[in-house]
Amino acid sequence: MDIAILGYGTVGSGTVNVLTRNRELIAEDSGEVLRIKAILDLKDFPGDPYEERIVHQFEDIVNDPTIEVVAETMGGLHPAFEYVSKLLEAGKSVVTSNKDLVAAYGEQLLEIAAAHAVDFFYEASVGGGIPIMRMINECMIQERIYEIMAILNGTTNYILTEMEEEGASFEEALEDAQELGYAEQNPESDVEGMDPARKLAILSTHAFCVDVDWTQIERRGITHITPDDIAIAKAIDHHIKLVARSRMVGSRLFASVEPMLLPEDHKLAQIEDVYNSIMIKGNMLDDITVQGKGAGSLPTGSAVAADLIMAAINKKDHVTSTTYHEYAKVKPESFSSLGQTYMLRTDKSVSMPQEGIISGIQVDHIHAYFTKQLKSQELRDLIQQLEIRGVQVLSCLVMEQEDLSVNR
Ligand code: NDP
Ligand code: HSE
Numbered sequence: 001m002d003i004a005i006l007g008y009g010t011v012g013s014g015t016v017n018v019l020t021r022n023r024e025l026i027a028e029d030s031g032e033v034l035r036i037k038a039i040l041d042l043k044d045f046p047g048d049p050y051e052e053r054i055v056h057q058f059e060d061i062v063n064d065p066t067i068e069v070v071a072e073t074m075g076g077l078h079p080a081f082e083y084v085s086k087l088l089e090a091g092k093s094v095v096t097s098n099k100d101l102v103a104a105y106g107e108q109l110l111e112i113a114a115a116h117a118v119d120f121f122y123e124a125s126v127g128g129g130i131p132i133m134r135m136i137n138e139c140m141i142q143e144r145i146y147e148i149m150a151i152l153n154g155t156t157n158y159i160l161t162e163m164e165e166e167g168a169s170f171e172e173a174l175e176d177a178q179e180l181g182y183a184e185q186n187p188e189s190d191v192e193g194m195d196p197a198r199k200l201a202i203l204s205t206h207a208f209c210v211d212v213d214w215t216q217i218e219r220r221g222i223t224h225i226t227p228d229d230i231a232i233a234k235a236i237d238h239h240i241k242l243v244a245r246s247r248m249v250g251s252r253l254f255a256s257v258e259p260m261l262l263p264e265d266h267k268l269a270q271i272e273d274v275y276n277s278i279m280i281k282g283n284m285l286d287d288i289t290v291q292g293k294g295a296g297s298l299p300t301g302s303a304v305a306a307d308l309i310m311a312a313i314n315k316k317d318h319v320t321s322t323t324y325h326e327y328a329k330v331k332p333e334s335f336s337s338l339g340q341t342y343m344l345r346t347d348k349s350v351s352m353p354q355e356g357i358i359s360g361i362q363v364d365h366i367h368a369y370f371t372k373q374l375k376s377q378e379l380r381d382l383i384q385q386l387e388i389r390g391v392q393v394l395s396c397l398v399m400e401q402e403d404l405s406v407n408r
Contacts, residue, residue, distance in 0.1 A: 001312045003034050004061045006083060007074030008041040008054070010181035011097045011124065014301025015071055016050060019308070026305075032312045037067055040074075062086050069119075069311045071304050072096040075185060081105050088112045088120060093315055095307035097124035097300055100189075103198035103214045106205075107326075114324035119314055121307035121322070126199040127276045128154060129299030130292040131306065136206045136280070143282030145207040147247045152199040152257075154274035154295030155183045155190035156222050156242045160259075161272045164230050164239065170223070182274055182295040192221035193242065193257040200244040200257060207280065208248045211327040212255070217246075218334040220258040229345060229395050232368040233261055235361060239269040240397065245335065255332035261343055261399045335398075336376040344369045345395040346386065354389075356382040370399070 005012050019026065019034055027033045038055045045051050058079070061067055070087050072094060074080055080101050087094050089112060096102065101109075102122045113120035123133045127150075136145070151157050155177040162173035174191065177183045182190075189195045194214075201214035222242050233240050238261040246255040262269035267289050271277040276294025281287045293299035314320055345368045350360065356378065360369040374382065383393050 001032060001034055001068050001315065002037040002064075002066045003069045003071070003308060003312070004038040004040065004064075004067045005036060006040045006058075006061070006070060006072045006080075008039050008043075008045060008050075009073065009075075010297045011300045011304060012039065012041070012071070012073035014297030014299075015073060015304040015308070016301070017298060018301045018305040020049075022305075026309060030309050030313060032309055032316070034069075034308060034312055038064070058083055058086075062090050062092075067092060068315050069093045069095070069308055071308055072098055072101070073304060074098070075100065077101060077104055081109075084109055084120075085112055088116055088118055091116055091118060093119035093121075093311035093320075095119075095121040095123070095304060095311055097122070097304050099125035099195065099198045099202060103201050106202065107211065107324075110322060110324045113320070113322045117320050119311040119320050119322045121311060122202070123307045124300050124303035126202050127152065127278060128292065128294040128296065129302050130276060130278065130290050130294070131303065132203065132278055132290060133206065135290065136203070140280070140282060140285075143284055145248075145280055145282045147281040148200070148203055148207055148245065148278065149268065150200070150203070150244045150278040151241055151268055151271050151276050152196040152203075152244045152278070152294065153190050153193075153242055154276060154293065155187065156196075157271060157276065157294070158182060158274045159191070160222060160225070160240055160242065163225070163227065164234070165272075167227070170225070180274070181297055191223050193219040196242060196244045197257045200246055200255060203278070204246040204253065204255060205327065208246070208253065209325065209327055210248075210253060211329040212246075212253065212332060213329070217332050218256040218258070218336070222259050224395060225259055226395065228366045229397065231363050231366055232343065232345060232361065235363045236261075237264045238262060238399075239264070241268055241271070243268065246332070247335075251330070253330045253332050254335050254338065256335050259397055261397050263400060266400055334376065336379070339373040339375045341373050341399045341401055342371045342379060343397045343399055344371065344383070344386075344393050347392040347394055348390075350386060350389070350391050355385070373401070
């Protein structure tokens with residue numbers, strides 16, 4: 001079957017690599033021979049084995065009736081949305097790694113795909129090489145999923161690992177992540193938490209069957225994390241991770257993306273480098289955790305290739321696995337409204353007792369205090385109390401706790 005790729009960058013070239021290097025195995029296992037007929041990109045690639053297949057006009061792909069399945073790996077919202085819509089309307093199945101596109105227009109594109117009896121898959125848009133969408137959609141169809149806790153951004157996990165283990169600066173570690181092809185074109189999306197918020201919204205929509213707007217998810221990134229925070233985390237045998245969490249409680253959705261202090265023995269605390277991990281809780285299977293490389297050319301290309309193969313098999317069999325549901329919109333609420341415990345790093349020592357604070361620690365010149373479970377207003381009041389006493393809070397990190405005092 002003839003296929004095409006839109007965008008020959010990190011993910012596009014990884015996809016081509018996977019399809020080329022594993023061509024025989026794919027043909028043997030799936031019965032499908034995928035021929036890459038065209039690759040759309042803005043640039044030329046002199047000397048590349050696929051140099052002759054590079055095209056610069058989208059029309060060369062959408063108007064070619066022999067091309068039946070297309071991978072969109074360009075990124076961005078426009079023209080990606082227009083291209084994907086036109087391809088689906090032209091009766092071609094489309095797969096994408098572009099979470100910006102899926103988080104903003106996923107529902108609309110699924111509706112178009114279903115109306116034209118073609119597939120729209122986006123396995124690679126969440127968790128890089130981890131086959132999480134198929135796991136939720138197909139392998140957990142019998143489960144009432146009520147909670148997700150995950151590391152969903154490879155760049156920030158790489159940065160935090162480098163800062164913690166190598167003593168690298170934030171800037172150095174980010175530069176490395178960019179060189180390795182992990183970061184977004186605008187890395188603000190990674191380090192300020194927009195990227196994992198988009199992924200959390202995509203996952204939560206599928207897991208909880210509700211329509212989640214990623215922009216309404218409470219979000220904090222890792223730009224304010226300093227070596228002093230990491231020193232405190234080490235002193236208490238914890239790791240700082242950028243955690244994406246969502247929990248359905250009745251018809252209420254709680255969701256957040258923020259750096260958290262996780263105890264050494266927490267499953268997510270062990271996840272290093274570019275790896276992502278996703279813990280899911282369901283009412284029958286209890287909990288399940290998967291992990292794998294969350295970014296990078298070949299792992300992400302592998303997930304795109306899997307979608308291409310599934311879409312090609314469906315095309316050949318004249319079936320589609322894509323279904324469209326109009327889910328009810330829910331407004332994500334903040335976990336802080338439920339009460340959480342915090343680590344507060346301060347500029348000087350706090351004379352005890354202090355209402356709200358349970359204990360403290362000093363590491364060299366660094367002072368940190370641990371709170372009892374506080375709701376958002378109680379936390380604000382405590383910070384204000386400290387300020388009145390001449391103590392400035394330099395950082396405030398949520399600590400992992402099992403019981404958030406809600407009924408499941
Ligand atoms: P890259 O920037 O490496 O690749 C995108 C390619 O598409 C570039 O060659 C770019 O050309 C080209 N391109 C951009 N716009 C157009 C256009 N209008 N017409 C034709 N070609 C175009 O990005 P990535 O491969 O890293 O990411 C692609 C998508 O996959 C993004 O949505 C990203 O979020 C997602 N993703 C990335 C992962 C990763 O590890 N990198 C992992 C999972 C998902 P030019 O360089 O000239 O702009
Ligand atoms: N920039 C993203 C990350 C790419 O680092 O996780 C994978 O979606």
